[in-house]
Amino acid sequence: xxxxxxxxxxxxxxxxxxRAGLLHTAHGTVETPAFMPVGTAGSVKGIAQEELxxxxxxxLLSNTYHLYLRPGHEVIRQAGGLHRFMAWRRPILTDSxxxxxxxxxxxxxxxxxGVTFRSHLDGSSHFLSPERAVEIQLALGSDIGMILDxxxxxxxSYETTRRAMELTGRWARRARDYYEQVCASRLGPRTSxxxxxxxxxxxxxxxxxxxxxxxxxxxxxxAVGGLSVGEPKGDTYDVTEYTAExxxxxxxxxxxxxxxxxxxxxxVARGIDxxxxxxxxxxxxxxCVFTSEGRLVIKSARYASDERPLDPACxxxxxxxxxxxxxxxxxxxxxxxxxxxxxxxxxxFYLDTMRRIRQAVISGDFEDLLRRVRTGYLPxx
RNA sequence: GGACAGGUGGCUGAGCGGUCAAAAGCAGCAGACUGUAAAUCUGCCGGCCCAUGUGGCCUACGGAGGUUCGAACCCUCCCCUGUCCA
Numbered sequence: 201x202x203x204x205x206x207x208x209x210x211x212x213x214x215x216x217x218x219r220a221g222l223l224h225t226a227h228g229t230v231e232t233p234a235f236m237p238v239g240t241a242g243s244v245k246g247i248a249q250e251e252l253x254x255x256x257x258x259x260l261l262s263n264t265y266h267l268y269l270r271p272g273h274e275v276i277r278q279a280g281g282l283h284r285f286m287a288w289r290r291p292i293l294t295d296s297x298x299x300x301x302x303x304x305x306x307x308x309x310x311x312x313x314g315v316t317f318r319s320h321l322d323g324s325s326h327f328l329s330p331e332r333a334v335e336i337q338l339a340l341g342s343d344i345g346m347i348l349d350x351x352x353x354x355x356x357s358y359e360t361t362r363r364a365m366e367l368t369g370r371w372a373r374r375a376r377d378y379y380e381q382v383c384a385s386r387l388g389p390r391t392s393x394x395x396x397x398x399x400x401x402x403x404x405x406x407x408x409x410x411x412x413x414x415x416x417x418x419x420x421x422x423a424v425g426g427l428s429v430g431e432p433k434g435d436t437y438d439v440t441e442y443t444a445e446x447x448x449x450x451x452x453x454x455x456x457x458x459x460x461x462x463x464x465x466x467x468v469a470r471g472i473d474x475x476x477x478x479x480x481x482x483x484x485x486x487x488c489v490f491t492s493e494g495r496l497v498i499k500s501a502r503y504a505s506d507e508r509p510l511d512p513a514c515x516x517x518x519x520x521x522x523x524x525x526x527x528x529x530x531x532x533x534x535x536x537x538x539x540x541x542x543x544x545x546x547x548x549f550y551l552d553t554m555r556r557i558r559q560a561v562i563s564g565d566f567e568d569l570l571r572r573v574r575t576g577y578l579p580x581x
Numbered sequence: 582g583g584a585c586a587g588g589u590g591g592c593u594g595a596g597c598g599g600u601c602a603a604a605a606g607c608a609g610c611a612g613a614c615u616g617u618a619a620a621u622c623u624g625c626c627g628g629c630c631c632a633u634g635u636g637g638c639c640u641a642c643g644g645a646g647g648u649u650c651g652a653a654c655c656c657u658c659c660c661c662u663g664u665c666c667a
Contacts, residue, residue: 320618456616485620
């Protein structure tokens with residue numbers, strides 16, 4: 201089937217599994233490895249679209265569940281799709297709502313058919329199935345859709361993990377079949393992609409089984425889900441490496457929900473191409489900023505008279521202009537601007553870290569970068 | 582000058598005989614946050630001590646006395662604040 205979708209590898213690191221690539225979509229090309237800021241409800245909290253463009257964000261993540269509930273995917277379809285609705289011209293990946301099955305547990309019930317849940321907004325009842333999740337994501341017009349999966353919390357029993365992994369496999373088949381059917385009924389080339397999600401917790405045998413199922417069904421790209429939900433860091437890296445190795449080299453690999461700046465470097469080294477995480481944006485609003493010297497809880501009294509920028513080694517416009525003392529004051533005073541400035545800085549830090557990682561892979565310096573990160577140095581401008 | 586009402590920890594403000602070092606909120610301090618029900622949440626928040634505890638000691642509910650086994654809570658006087666009347 202003809203498609204705007206294409207993934208090209210441009211460089212492979214000789215000593216690790218790191219790779220650099222180009223992800224072509226109907227809304228433009230994404231240089232990988234890439235970090236996707238999280239814009240759950242059609243907005244990256246604390247920062248506007250034009251600002252994201254200026255920071256060099258090439259792809260955003262948004263959320264099926266949240267947009268379905270509000271404003272409703274039909275509203276967005278009628279507005280011409282999510283890109284036009286939110287005035288974002290670059291690629292968008294939408295999560296399916298699988299994560300909400302876990303994070304909003306207690307509001308939902310998982311059955312073979314799908315998820316019956318009550319809205320966290322008004323308590324109304326809804327049903328999300330693998331087919332429905334695809335349908336909604338097509339209505340949103342996302343460039344990359346995710347299959348509906350069941351993401352289990354950590355720790356979970358082997359049985360729970362296995363059952364969720366197997367259910368995810370059956371849902372993956374249904375999502376894929378439905379997606380194919382809808383795309384075939386449409387005129388013109390396919391403008392979107394659909395990714396499968398490997399589950400299985402930290403059990404390698406389950407991960408292998410899940411990966412094999414996904415490969416057999418066949419997707420445009422593959423995600424590793426259900427990590428960074430509380431398991432030990434060593435397991436996160438270990439399972440990421442193990443799972444990434446099972447996935448085809450010519451397809452993008454997306455590690456869902458990860459992670460810290462160090463996680464990005466460590467997981468690129470294990471073969472990951474795409475990341476998303478709420479840390480830079482959520483932590484920013486909670487007065488935690490990422491810097492080349494580590495995390496700072498900037499509202500702390502120790503910065504009350506600190507005239508240095510958040511990160512003296514950072515080139516972002518916040519660091520060119522504002523002091524730690526001022527930003528700490530903004531947090532103390534409850535000023536809206538506090539979170540806005542911290543968000544801008546954190547996203548710059550993440551984007552810049554990613555650019556440096558990619559550059560290092562291309563220039564052959566990635567192993568050196570990895571070594572420096574492991575000894576406490578984080579790349580900045 | 583008179584009549585009421587009231588003075589509680591940095592602030593607001595509960596408590597009105599023991600279970601009160603004193604609710605709650607705010608402020609302050611420290612921290613957490615990994616496909617966002619999050620600009621949210623958690624802990625600490627008089628002092629000192631052994632720092633193990635349903636721990637010990639000290640200081641504290643405007644001031645001074647008193648009643649009582651026991652007072653932030655009851656009584657007396659004083660000081661101060663607010664409202665109203667002259």
